[in-house]
Amino acid sequence: MFSLEQVAVQFGTTTALQPTDLAFEPGSTTALVGPSGSGKSTLLRVLAGLVPATGLVQFAGSSIADWRAVRLRLGYVIQDGGLFPHLTATENVEIMARELHWSRDRIDQRRTELARIVGLPDEPLARYPAELSGGQRQRVSIMRALMLDPDVVLLDEPLSALDPITRARLATELRSIFSALSKTVVLVTHSLREAQFFAERIVLMRRGQIVQSGSLEQLERTPNDAFVTDFIAAERAL
Amino acid sequence: MNTAWRHILLGVAVALSALVSQHAGAQVKVGSKNFTEGVIVGELARLSLADAGVTTVHRRQLGGTRILWEALLAGAIDVYPDYTGTLRFELLADEKLRDDSELATALARYDIGMTRSLGFENSYAVAMRSDRAAALGIRSIGDLATHPELRIALSNEFLDRTDGWPALAGAYRLPQQPRGLDHDLAYAALDADQIDVIDAYTTDPQIGQLGLTLLQDDRGFFPRYDAVLLYRRSLESGAVAALQRLEGAVSTTDMQRMNAAAQLERQSEQAVAATFLADRLGVASDKRAGPGLAARISSRTLEHLSLVTVALLAALLAALPLGIAAARKPRLGAFITSITGLLQTIPSLALFVLLIPLLGIGAPPTIAALFLYSLLPIVRNTHAGLTGIPASLLDSADALGLSRMARLRRIDLPLALPTIMAGIKTAAVIAVGLATLGAIIGAGGYGQPIITGIRLRSTPLILEGAIPAAVLALLLQGLMELVERWVTPRGLTIRQQTADL
Incomplete structure (x- = not known):
């Protein structure tokens, strides 16, 4: 769905992302994993066109001329949801559909369908984000991301701000949602366990560079750097 | 049509006709400085013109020399009284004019004419109680040198000016060490025999009232401050003749009496001038009763509100786009905020003086x-409100695929609204206060009774402007708060809940 060729990101004198080649197949699930400052979030933000990058980014086989058109085929979920505080949950979910002048029937139908998928009753949807629990906010954020039925869903630490029980419940639900919808999913997390739970492929990053990518099993059996072994060991130790 | 609308339309019509007539020249506009004698002489000029059949209006108590001069050059007024000394040593000091004929020539270069002296001068003088002066045998300033024990109190300005006390003491070899004292308090202190000698203006009403002696300036130390009328030379000959009728007509004692009638007896300047002209020149008086308190306050409220609302609406239209641009481009933002900040530091009086040549006097400047x-x-708060939006929200908005305009309309502005409203509220309250200063350039409003009250030291008059101004500021603030509550999105007023489900 996405392919990157020699894509790099520079913030002033800091290199946030070294020249990187990476492809995301349609329907695949990928987890970008690494410690803080490894460039995993930057890489995700490149895919949403939120940071200026050099190199070639292709979407659905062609280079990107109009980011807005690409974004309409993306869903983007961040830690704590990124919901607009001045809009109700419903308004947050419907904002783009209204902007694109969908019919009222079509909007209602799609919203009802998504509410069922993420398991959110009508009542919290009428509230403002500040009146919702963390778990509810993330469910609304996922509804908003899925509203236009995008091809790709980008998730930046979507579970980090939640308590353990909510996190476990939402993680299970999210996995089944994504497998049922067969979206291309890219997830950023600092937890290998979470990465393994969600994704077929793990991309381990450090200091703006990809260290190794593959399944957790491959990373364990044939680590191509001591860092890979250390990172896995550190996660296991906890 | 209800009366409120009729008033507003009437106000607009009056404002428009004032703008038009500024160029039509059908009406002769007399101006006067913001002090009693200036206003009285302005009234004398207006009444004399009216008597000669010239349509005329008096824009009274417009600020100081600089404002009147600029207004005269700009044609916002046609006539105003001033003093030869002020013109020679202050306004045209750079030209080093040696006498009044050189002054007249210099004025002609600006296309300004000058009458001959009206008959009185208002210059610096040194005053003593007559009984004390007589007892000590003091008749001239020079006599003071032989009485080093005399207690001298001078207004601070005279004390500090290099051409004031230091020069005077040098010229007459005066040994005393004077102290600084407010000019009005000085008269009271002199009367109570706490001091012996003060500085004075020759037309001060207290001179006659307290029976003071002005010491002779036998060395001619003080320059002459003869009262004259300045007029635009484009004025019709009939109007000029009417002004020239006042040449030599007012003696220094006359002026002292008129000042006393206005300042000490609280008669209106109009009545004082009319009575004098009727007595001396047989000019028919046109004494009219002024409008009552309620009518005065309501018409000033209308003037004040129209100044503030027009200015605020225009500022809103300009400041919002500027604030948005400033938030988008950090460098441009720094430039815009520093320019608007710089504007804020210009003293309001200086700004008025700068604006008069462009916009005349009254409401426009x-x-x-x-x-x-x-x-x-408004610019600063718009900028602060927009740049204060969390980056994660803007990322979310961009990632959704909202266009720039849609994001501005649906996300950025609603989130920045409480901060923007606070800026508008600040601007409104400042504007209500500042608009009172407009009175010194003839814009009317609540400032009018305030400056008259300060000039005549009349607390009721000051309060007649100050109280409505304070009430208006509070009302406006209350109204803004209502609007603020009404426009602030409800989601922004809810406290974040901590419970997790």
Whole structure:
């Protein structure tokens, strides 16, 4: 769905992302994993066109001329949801559909369908984000991301701000949602366990560079750097 | 049509006709400085013109020399009284004019004419109680040198000016060490025998009232401050002749009496001038009763509100786009905020003087000044409100695929709204206060009774302007708070809940 060729990101004198080649197949699930400052979030933000990058980014086989058109085929979920505080949950979910002048029937139908998928009753949807629990906010954020039925869903630490029980419940639900919808999913997390739970492929990053990518099993059996072994060991130790 | 609308339309019509007539020249506009003698002489000029059949209006108590001069050059007024000394040593000091004929020549270069002296001069003098002066045998300033024990109190300005006390003491070899004292308090202190010698202006009403002796300036130390009328030379000959009728007509004692009638007896300047002209020149008086308190306050409220609302609306239209641009481009933002900040530092009086050549006097320059002062709070708060939106929200908005305009309309502005409203509220309250200064350039409003009250030391008059101004500021603030509550999105007023489900 996405392919990157020699894509790099520079913030002033800091290199946030070294020249990187990476492809995301349609329907695949990928987890970008690494410690803080490894460039995993930057890489995700490149895919949403939120940071200026050099190199070639292709979407659905062609280079990107109009980011807005690409974004309409993306869903983007961040830690704590990124919901607009001045809009109700419903308004947050419907904002783009209204902007694109969908019919009222079509909007209602799609919203009802998504509410069922993420398991959110009508009542919290009428509230403002500040009146919702963390778990509810993330469910609304996922509804908003899925509203236009995008091809790709980008998730930046979507579970980090939640308590353990909510996190476990939402993680299970999210996995089944994504497998049922067969979206291309890219997830950023600092937890290998979470990465393994969600994704077929793990991309381990450090200091703006990809260290190794593959399944957790491959990373364990044939680590191509001591860092890979250390990172896995550190996660296991906890 | 209800009466409120009729009033507003009437106000607009009057404002428009004032703008038009500024160029039509059908009416002779007399101006006067913001002190009693100036206003009285302005009234004398107006009455004399009216008597000669010239349509005329008196824009009274417009600020100081600089404002009157600029207004005269700009044609916003046609006539105003001033003093030869002020013109030679202050206004045209750079030209080093040696006498009044050189002054007249210099004025002609600006296309300004000058009458001969009206008959009185208002210059610096040194005053003593007559009984004390007689007892000590003091008749001239020079006599003071032989009485080093005399207690001298001088107004601070005279004490500090290099051409004031230091020069005077040098010229007459005076040994005393004077102290600084407020000019009005000095008269009371002199009367109570706490001091012996003060500085005075020759037409001060207290001189006659307290029976003071002005010491002779036998060395001619003080320059002459003869009262004259300045007029635009484009004025019709009939009007000029009417002004020239006042040449030599007012003696220094006359002027002292008229000042006393206005300042000490609280008669209106109009009545004082009319009575004098009727007595001396047989000019028919046109004494009219002024409008009552309620009518005065309501018409000033209308004037004040129109100044403030027009300026604020214009500032809003300009400041919002500027604030948005500033938030988008950090470098441009720094430039815009520093320019609007710079505007804020220009003293309001200086700004008025700068605006007079462009916009004349009255409402237009006042509105322009209020507009410029209102920019900063609105621009700064728009900028702060927009740049204060969390980056994660803007990322979310962009990632959704919202266009720039849609994001601005649906996300950025609603989130910044509480901060922007606070800026507008600040601007409104500042504008209500500042608009009172507009009175010194003839814009009317609540400032009018305030400056008259300060001039006549009349607390009721000051309160007649100050109280409505304070009430208006509070009302406006209350109204803004209502609007603020009404426009602030409800989601922004809810406290975050901590419970997790």
